[in-house]
């Protein structure tokens with residue numbers, strides 16, 4: 177008679193300082209499969225994964241935002257505090273805390289653990305990055321540490337999945353012991369209590385940790401170059417320049433392949449599906465629409481590859497250091513550099529990562545200017561116009577002119593973001609600057625698997641978007657630009673008679689001063705759903721208008737004047753052509769006021785910039 | 797003198813820097829020393845609620861009495877912010893916040 181042993185399900189939460197390897201440990205524990213959602217009421221990302229422990233328990237793991245203290249100052253840290261204290265509505269408290277520590281940097285995390293212990297939660301300590309600690313010859317007396325902290329201690333190398341069995345075994349043992357939750361004695365510590373806990377952490381370190389025999393000298397040497405007032409700035413500029421040149425040169429073969437594949441697919445449809453609505457929907461609506469957006473996937477992946485690589489290497493904090501004074505001049509926090517840099521990929525993660533900024537005003541300013549940074553959804557639009565109107569040649573022998581124009585557009589976005597931030601501060605709040613205090617993590621060799629996983633995750637998010645919003649927008653546009661049908665024998669292209677034609681013609685007088693024709697006006701309307709949709713919309717509008725699908729860039733270079741093209745680029749630097757960004761701003765700020773202000777100021781800037789560009793360019 | 801200061805465990809009420817003490821914000825690249833007090837109260841342009849918060853922030857990131865500091869790098873505009881070695885870790889902060897940390901300089 178083998179009655180199955182009843183096992184209770186177990187909920188774990190990972191807590192630790194920023195950069196201690198929580199996310200890596202989360203992936204090692206759960207195999208990287210995570211359920212990503214938001215905490216109720218706030219937009220802090222909630223990442224949960226599942227596994228089965230050796231003892232057969234169904235375990236759920238929650239990855240909490242990194243923090244130095246439970247004394248929360250930002251929404252991120254509030255989530256960590258509330259989950260740990262079991263105060264979060266709709267969130268049952270974890271059964272066990274897994275404290276994640278960077279074994280090479282124990283002081284602050286030990287202090288945090290002392291604070292965590294006051295909550296009365298059973299906990300186990302994962303001494304992560306033990307590989308680096310061993311390389312440096314840091315001698316840690318694990319039994320002593322475990323005794324002093326009063327919790328099991330396990331060593332792990334999260335990126336190599338080492339120590340995971342030991343960690344799970346310790347978790348099972350602790351769960352078997354049915355460790356009771358104590359009563360939480362935690363309260364926000366006073367300055368004196370923080371000093372006391374520091375002293376206690378110091379005492380434990382003296383007992384259990386011998387300083388490194390071969391301390392990491394690389395970080396200091398690399399910093400001498402990367403934080404140097406001259407070479408540091410030059411290298412930062414060089415990295416940004418390389419990044420954008422790479423986005424253009426490396427991606428070309430893959431892009432040619434993708435666009436070739438979609439053309440082939442479209443030709444097959446035209447060949448096999450009889451003439452009519454269905455053929456038109458498939459070839460002109462779905463395939464050419466989605467294809468013209470998907471073709472930018474390689475560029476987006478290259479951009480994220482750089483961002484993730486630099487982040488894992490530890491460079492992002494250095495970039496924040498170098499940029500702080502410039503950002504500070506615009507009234508932004510040095511930390512805003514990271515959200516703004518993420519906004520180069522997409523304003524939505526950028527706006528959401530502004531949560532790392534503790535101060536409400538700094539955070540709001542960052543949110544308000546984030547959409548001015550050139551997000552990857554603009555890349556399709558920019559690339560299209562650049563490839564149609566800017567000659568592909570080298571200037572000064574080695575710089576790709578198209579890449580140079582692209583860089584100029586990025587710079588224009590970044591500079592205007594700083595200028596707008598400055599004006600915002602002057603209009604809305606004139607208080608003192610907020611504190612800028614930030615750890616500079618030791619440099620680390622980026623882990624290839626980790627980088628690949630994150631790049632793929634970003635690609636997947638983009639594809640999901642292409643598969644849902646963009647596909648449905650494409651079908652809608654195809655519908656708008658096909659129905660009502662052109663009456664038999666009527667003159668002009670069919671689209672003139674459709675709904676899209678009507679909207680375009682109606683908007684066109686408003687846009688005439690900035691040089692936009694009605695096809696562009698048509699493309700702008702669905703382009704509100706997402707910027708890159710405008711490319712698909714133009715393809716659809718022109719493909720149908722011409723009655724023959726052709727190379728969009730060639731079509732545009734025949735149909736648009738150069739001033740119109742430049743004006744369109746200027747418009748796209750500023751225009752709030754992204755409904756999801758506005759929705760996220762509403763959610764993040766919890767008020768309609770901010771997305772409305774954002775929409776109004778961005779559309780005003782777009783119109784003015786396009787007007788000036790068109791009028792000036794027309795004079796030449 | 798260093799040794800003597802390092803024994804000092806409790807934060808002291810230090811209104812103005814006494815002889816041998818400087819604010820971290822006045823230190824220059826290459827300067828080394830030991831944290832004597834963390835007390836942002838009364839520094840320029842910092843209100844009392846803000847200074848209490850700043851004190852705890854400084855403490856939480858590791859600026860605590862007895863910690864060893866060394867100025868590693870200075871920003872390229874106005875030598876601000878500064879990158880500081882703080883015991884075994886590195887921290888970046890603006891000079892404005894660094895005013896709250898009093899250190900004794902040790903000889904090279």
Ligand SMILES: Nc1nc2c(ncn2[C@@H]2O[C@H](COP(=O)(O)OP(=O)(O)OP(=O)(O)O)[C@@H](O)[C@H]2O)c(=O)[nH]1
Pocket residue numbers: 192193194195196197198199200201241242304305306307308332333334335336487488489620622623626
């Ligand atoms: N050598 C080594 N590197 C590790 C280990 N664990 C994590 N890393 C690396 O450390 C870096 C930071 O890891 P993350 O998992 O992003 O850290 P985190 O705690 O989630 O950081 P935040 O999300 O910023 O709080 C990454 O580059 C990892 O690849 C380890 O055990 N050994």
